[in-house]
Amino acid sequence: MEALLQAVVNGLLAGSLIAVPAVGFTAIFAILRYPSFAIAGYVSVGAFAGWAANTMLGFGAPLAVLVAFAAGAAAGLLCELGALRRLMPAGALTVAIASIAVNLILENILRFFFGNDLRGFDLPIQPDLIIGGIFVGLQQIWNLVLAVAVVAAVFAFLMFTRFGRAMRAVADNPDLARLKGIDPARIAAIAVALGAGLAGAGGVLLGLDTSIDPMTGYRVLLSVFAAAVLGGLGSIPGAVAGALALGIAEELALLVVPATYRTGVGFVAILLILTFRPRGLLGERAA
Amino acid sequence: MLSYLLFSVTIGGIYALLSLALNLAWGGAGLVNLGLAGFFGIGAYATALATGAGAPLAIGLVVAMAAGVLAGLAITGLTLRLRDDYLAIVTLGFGEIVRLVALNERWLTNGADGMSGILAPGKAALGVAGFNQAWAAGVTLLVILVWLLLRRLDQSPFGRALRAVREDQELAGFAGKPVLRLKYQAFALSAAVAALAGALYAHFQSYISPDHFQPLITIYIFLAVTAGGIGRPVGAVLGAYCVVAFLEATRFLAAVVPGIEAVQVAALREALVGLSLLLVLHLRPKGILPERIPPAPKAPS
Numbered sequence: 001m002e003a004l005l006q007a008v009v010n011g012l013l014a015g016s017l018i019a020v021p022a023v024g025f026t027a028i029f030a031i032l033r034y035p036s037f038a039i040a041g042y043v044s045v046g047a048f049a050g051w052a053a054n055t056m057l058g059f060g061a062p063l064a065v066l067v068a069f070a071a072g073a074a075a076g077l078l079c080e081l082g083a084l085r086r087l088m089p090a091g092a093l094t095v096a097i098a099s100i101a102v103n104l105i106l107e108n109i110l111r112f113f114f115g116n117d118l119r120g121f122d123l124p125i126q127p128d129l130i131i132g133g134i135f136v137g138l139q140q141i142w143n144l145v146l147a148v149a150v151v152a153a154v155f156a157f158l159m160f161t162r163f164g165r166a167m168r169a170v171a172d173n174p175d176l177a178r179l180k181g182i183d184p185a186r187i188a189a190i191a192v193a194l195g196a197g198l199a200g201a202g203g204v205l206l207g208l209d210t211s212i213d214p215m216t217g218y219r220v221l222l223s224v225f226a227a228a229v230l231g232g233l234g235s236i237p238g239a240v241a242g243a244l245a246l247g248i249a250e251e252l253a254l255l256v257v258p259a260t261y262r263t264g265v266g267f268v269a270i271l272l273i274l275t276f277r278p279r280g281l282l283g284e285r286a287a
Numbered sequence: 288m289l290s291y292l293l294f295s296v297t298i299g300g301i302y303a304l305l306s307l308a309l310n311l312a313w314g315g316a317g318l319v320n321l322g323l324a325g326f327f328g329i330g331a332y333a334t335a336l337a338t339g340a341g342a343p344l345a346i347g348l349v350v351a352m353a354a355g356v357l358a359g360l361a362i363t364g365l366t367l368r369l370r371d372d373y374l375a376i377v378t379l380g381f382g383e384i385v386r387l388v389a390l391n392e393r394w395l396t397n398g399a400d401g402m403s404g405i406l407a408p409g410k411a412a413l414g415v416a417g418f419n420q421a422w423a424a425g426v427t428l429l430v431i432l433v434w435l436l437l438r439r440l441d442q443s444p445f446g447r448a449l450r451a452v453r454e455d456q457e458l459a460g461f462a463g464k465p466v467l468r469l470k471y472q473a474f475a476l477s478a479a480v481a482a483l484a485g486a487l488y489a490h491f492q493s494y495i496s497p498d499h500f501q502p503l504i505t506i507y508i509f510l511a512v513t514a515g516g517i518g519r520p521v522g523a524v525l526g527a528y529c530v531v532a533f534l535e536a537t538r539f540l541a542a543v544v545p546g547i548e549a550v551q552v553a554a555l556r557e558a559l560v561g562l563s564l565l566l567v568l569h570l571r572p573k574g575i576l577p578e579r580i581p582p583a584p585k586a587p588s
Contacts, residue, residue, distance in 0.1 A: 097319075100561075101565045104558065108555070222380050
């Protein structure tokens with residue numbers, strides 16, 4: 001029983017970290033309608049930017065997350081405007097393939113400058129807490145708080161700001177939004193900046209939990225996809241729910257299968273949800 | 288130098304088979320397969336296991352292709368009713384799963400250490416030089432054979448029906464084409480060709496490990512097919528040889544750019560691959576040899 005509860009707690013903590021890039025991925029999908037494989041590159045760029053801010057400038061974790069958001073957003077905008085936007089007329093699949101190329105380039109720029117070594121953040125080692133027989137690391141709690149703060153900020157942005165409302169309008173019905181005078185190019189740019197920024201912030205959160213290297217983003221790509229598909233592609237609350245569900249599912253599965261199969265759980269989750277509920281747990285209505 | 292050239296020709300041929308496979312599914316039926324490296328790996332492991340158990344080369348190749356077909360049917364069965372973007376995500380995941388299984392099921396695949404001593408037909412009889420020559424010739428012949436077959440298929444009613452599915456599957460369905468069956472057939476056949484490529488690779492190298500089936504290979508092949516011309520088998524073959532030439536040429540980067548370390552050379556090469564794919568998509572999206580689409584017959588007046 002305790003093992004089960006511990007797995008659920010671990011799953012929620014791990015899922016909350018995946019939720020951040022998953023929301024970013026699904027936000028880009030909601031507006032631009034292509035699955036961005038470059039999200040992995042944005043995660044890694046953010047992770048390294050945050051790591052540099054932390055180890056070279058001595059920034060604390062919350063500031064490192066902000067730096068990572070800015071770096072991810074900048075990388076995302078640069079790639080979108082420089083490499084991806086012009087391919088939109090050729091179809092979503094072409095842009096998706098181009099985004100794989102973008103990811104390869106970003107990953108290797110990082111590899112060129114930083115090598116393949118694992119790097120850790122420079123933070124005081126925090127003790128584990130034991131609450132009712134459940135082990136929780138203090139750092140993990142901090143990460144959870146940061147993840148919740150980031151996601152809450154996204155929701156506030158979408159609910160209460162002009163651009164946020166415009167974004168939701170475009171996601172809901174692009175034609176109607178255009179008729180109402182919303183500039184689709186500007187909204188697309190905001191969506192990419194937001195999505196890639198979230199991916200970058202997620203990179204730091206994942207790095208705080210373990211360590212980072214140029215493959216940090218690619219390793220979580222399947223989990224990010226799984227979380228977004230579980231929740232329904234394009235649904236932001238869905239991506240959060242999907243990430244938490246996936247986190248718990250991964251930890252529970254590890255009670256029966258070897259830990260090395262962790263990423264396999266995401267794949268199985270994608271297959272199951274696509275078979276039984278193709279629009280996801282909180283998916284958009286039929287188009 | 289000659290053996291290096293022959294080696295590149297053989298690897299080029301194996302990449303050409305992979306490109307033909309991708310071109311059949313993607314160029315022919317519009318089914319994107321980001322798990323190509325997975326099918327490549329399945330073929331390699333299948334024949335390694337079969338010939339390891341004493342089967343001759345021919346049986347090994349057949350087993351590899353059968354395994355590819357089975358995996359292809361399984362993936363299509365799970366995803367074909369879904370949109371393209373889901374197929375992209377699921378196939379990417381599939382490629383990772385193949386690698387994960389190969390890494391973890393040590394009893395079957397020997398894990399990260401890989402399988403060595405795979406049957407290398409002709410190596411003992413012909414010596415190393417003769418083996419390289421024979422394989423370069425054999426693989427090239429096989430590429431020509433598969434290319435002719437696929438070109439024939441491409442121009443047949445089956446190929447035209449596939450194209451109809453690619454362009455507008457609802458319209459193809461209205462016109463009475465069995466859309467789902469066509470997709471199954473195209474994807475399964477494509478998986479078989481990819482698995483065949485993997486099997487040849489395993490016997491040629493006589494050593495395989497999960498590291499040989501990285502997703503990077505899938506990106507190489509996408510570059511090959513896009514550069515050569517999506518939807519045209521000869522373009523895929525040409526593209527594959529171009530990519531191998533490009534990859535081999537960039538090995539000499541270290542000599543051109545002084546003072547960089549091995550890992551930086553590797554990073555530069557991979558970044559150049561990504562950059563090339565982007566450039567092709569932007570500057571020549573139809574490739575070197577664009578698909579020839581015959582004009583529609585004039586309506587009778």
